[in-house]
Amino acid sequence: MFLLFPLPALTRTLLTALIALLTLVGIMTRPFRWNEALIALSGAALLLLLGLISPLAALQTLLGDWNVFLFFLGMMALSAFADQAGLFDWLAIVAARLARRKARLLLLNVFLLGSLISMVLSNDATALILTPVVYTLVTRLRLPVIPFLFACTFIADTASFLLPVSNPINILVLSRFQLDLWTFVRLLWLPALAAIAINIGVFFWLYRRQVRGSFDPKRLPSAQEAVKEPGYFRYCCLVLGAVGVAYVVASASGFPLSCVALAGAALLLVGALRWRQFRPRALAGHISWSLFGFIAGMFVIVQAVEGTGLTRLFGELLLHLSGGSALGAVLVGTLGAALGTNLINNVPMAVVLSASLQALHGQLSPTRELAFVAATIFGCDLGPNLTTVGSLATVLWLLILRQRQLDVSGLDYFKVGILVTPLMLLVGAVLIWLLLPT
Amino acid sequence: MSAMRVLCCLDGVNAEVLGQALARLWPLAGDQLRVGLLYVIDTRPLGELERRRERFLRPPHLPPVRQEQLRQAEREAAQEILQEGARYVGGAELLQREGRAEEEIVRCAREWGASLIMLCARSPRNGGGPEQGPASVGRVARFVLDHAGCPVLLLRGRFSVETTGAS
Numbered sequence: 001m002f003l004l005f006p007l008p009a010l011t012r013t014l015l016t017a018l019i020a021l022l023t024l025v026g027i028m029t030r031p032f033r034w035n036e037a038l039i040a041l042s043g044a045a046l047l048l049l050l051g052l053i054s055p056l057a058a059l060q061t062l063l064g065d066w067n068v069f070l071f072f073l074g075m076m077a078l079s080a081f082a083d084q085a086g087l088f089d090w091l092a093i094v095a096a097r098l099a100r101r102k103a104r105l106l107l108l109n110v111f112l113l114g115s116l117i118s119m120v121l122s123n124d125a126t127a128l129i130l131t132p133v134v135y136t137l138v139t140r141l142r143l144p145v146i147p148f149l150f151a152c153t154f155i156a157d158t159a160s161f162l163l164p165v166s167n168p169i170n171i172l173v174l175s176r177f178q179l180d181l182w183t184f185v186r187l188l189w190l191p192a193l194a195a196i197a198i199n200i201g202v203f204f205w206l207y208r209r210q211v212r213g214s215f216d217p218k219r220l221p222s223a224q225e226a227v228k229e230p231g232y233f234r235y236c237c238l239v240l241g242a243v244g245v246a247y248v249v250a251s252a253s254g255f256p257l258s259c260v261a262l263a264g265a266a267l268l269l270v271g272a273l274r275w276r277q278f279r280p281r282a283l284a285g286h287i288s289w290s291l292f293g294f295i296a297g298m299f300v301i302v303q304a305v306e307g308t309g310l311t312r313l314f315g316e317l318l319l320h321l322s323g324g325s326a327l328g329a330v331l332v333g334t335l336g337a338a339l340g341t342n343l344i345n346n347v348p349m350a351v352v353l354s355a356s357l358q359a360l361h362g363q364l365s366p367t368r369e370l371a372f373v374a375a376t377i378f379g380c381d382l383g384p385n386l387t388t389v390g391s392l393a394t395v396l397w398l399l400i401l402r403q404r405q406l407d408v409s410g411l412d413y414f415k416v417g418i419l420v421t422p423l424m425l426l427v428g429a430v431l432i433w434l435l436l437p438t
Numbered sequence: 439m440s441a442m443r444v445l446c447c448l449d450g451v452n453a454e455v456l457g458q459a460l461a462r463l464w465p466l467a468g469d470q471l472r473v474g475l476l477y478v479i480d481t482r483p484l485g486e487l488e489r490r491r492e493r494f495l496r497p498p499h500l501p502p503v504r505q506e507q508l509r510q511a512e513r514e515a516a517q518e519i520l521q522e523g524a525r526y527v528g529g530a531e532l533l534q535r536e537g538r539a540e541e542e543i544v545r546c547a548r549e550w551g552a553s554l555i556m557l558c559a560r561s562p563r564n565g566g567g568p569e570q571g572p573a574s575v576g577r578v579a580r581f582v583l584d585h586a587g588c589p590v591l592l593l594r595g596r597f598s599v600e601t602t603g604a605s
Contacts, residue, residue, distance in 0.1 A: 036495060037495070043530070124494055127490055127493075127494060128491060128494055128496060129491070131487060132487060132489065132500055132504045132507075132508055133504075135483065135487065136504075136506060136507050136508045136511045137511075139511040139512055139515050140511045140514070140515065142450060142515055142518075142519075145480075145483045146486075149483050149486060149487070151488075153490050168533045282501065282503070285501050286501070288494065288495050288496050290495055294495060309591060345493075384493065413486065
């Protein structure tokens with residue numbers, strides 16, 4: 001409505017900043033347990049209503065990010081079809097059989113399986129689908145649940161920067177920066193491997209007393225039991241293998257990854273129909289529809305903030321804090337992203353940081369820009385491991401519960417997170433710096 | 439003389455130790471001894487899963503099929519643990535609860551009318567820990583000591599986790 005009554009630039013800036021800030025605080029605190037998508041969309045709607053961003057600009061922003069939206073959809077659909085085929089259960093049983101009755105070897109196999117699934121099907125699949133599968137398996141084996149449960153949730157994020165498709169956050173950041181596959185792998189593979197090794201090492205040390213001894217393999221269900229329809233299962237493995245290869249080829253050639261994910265999902269849909277395994281309700285249950293609203297709302301808000309020049313100021317602040325060096329850029333980028341993901345959520349943090357860095361395009365040397373981009377991906381992917389739900393507000397709430405003598409596993413998670421995550425962040429950041437082109 | 443009702447808390451690896459402790463009590467209480475074996479399915483890990491789902495902007499509850507699989511595995515493991523306990527303590531009443539172990543033990547003791555709660559100071563499944571000092575008492579045992587309305591007997595000692603589900 002202010003479009004009809006032109007406002008001074010300062011007033012527009014202040015209003016936009018206020019709405020953006022309130023939205024972020026809302027996402028952080030989630031008053032009345034409101035959904036994050038509702039909060040983000042409300043902020044965007046308010047900006048549109050007040051004329052602080054034009055409907056055309058908002059629409060252009062959303063249409064311009066089609067690859068991100070469609071990738072999210074394709075990625076979730078792929079995981080859902082793979083789950084319906086029984087792939088996750090089958091893999092978990094195979095991992096247990098390969099453990100040769102040893103509990104510690106099973107923990108290692110869970111880490112390796114989680115890394116593989118995160119790499120190809122994204123961290124989402126590991127955290128949301130593999131975790132309950134492993135939970136059920138170790139309960140049957142009568143092994144302590146918590147170490148295996150935490151192993152799945154940690155490795156989901158720790159292994160989520162092996163490939164651009166390993167975390168939707170990577171796609172979000174890369175939608176603004178053209179980073180070819182070789183550069184991505186060259187900068188982030190070694191830090192990822194180091195982080196995975198640290199993660200595994202710390203877990204083995206932390207849970208050395210709980211995870212030991214052997215388990216009875218007779219308690220394991222047969223691998224065939226996990227597969228509902230062998231024909232569809234084989235077809236699913238074939239399609240996912242092809243999708244994995246196509247991801248690499250598409251990343252290397254700059255082809256939109258969303259097209260690969262959607263094509264793979266479409267092929268799996270055809271297979272599900274052919275073998276009568278298509279269950280629309282189960283499939284819909286796997287798709288987080290509110291995620292689209294959340295991202296759309298955040299995109300519009302950040303676009304409005306960009307229009308005021310505030311993201312540029314934030315970018316300049318990061319640049320100033322970095323001290324103009326590549327090492328400073330990596331450290332500031334990593335730390336800022338990791339803290340930000342725990343204050344709000346990694347999706348808005350990645351959007352804000354990418355917009356701020358994009359505003360500095362041309363002002364940064366290629367090496368420093370690369371340092372900031374790699375650090376943003378690294379920090380936003382790994383940062384959520386620090387707290388249980390990627391929110392310090394939740395941790396504070398858990399601490400209050402603790403004071404009231406209510407024991408909460410969220411605090412256990414935080415204790416592990418605070419021990420392992422800073423170490424992984426530090427080692428990874430230094431490795432990124434060492435791998436930067438001179 | 440009223441019956442002595444002893445509530446023994448199983449954690450999946452301590453049935454033998456509880457059985458040995460009860461064997462020492464038996465000559466003192468004789469026919470007046472009534473034993474209840476309790477196993478609590480811990481719901482906290484499930485809460486952790488739900489929090490994780492919320493971080494990924496999903497509804498907290500697991501899909502029904504997964505939820506059922508998980509619950510069934512938990513129930514089967516609980517039944518197995520109780521049956522194992524019953525092998526060491528003949529004629530015991532088998533009690534199964536779900537929730538936070540420490541709270542459920544205190545609640546069950548009250549409802550069942552326990553005159554003594556017997557549990558291990560710290561389960562090796564939750565990290566073992568030292569045999570003496572403050573850290574030798576785990577959080578479940580600590581909570582039960584603080585909140586139980588009847589005497590609590592803490593058992594110490596090392597147990598082999600090699601036997602956990604091993605053939």
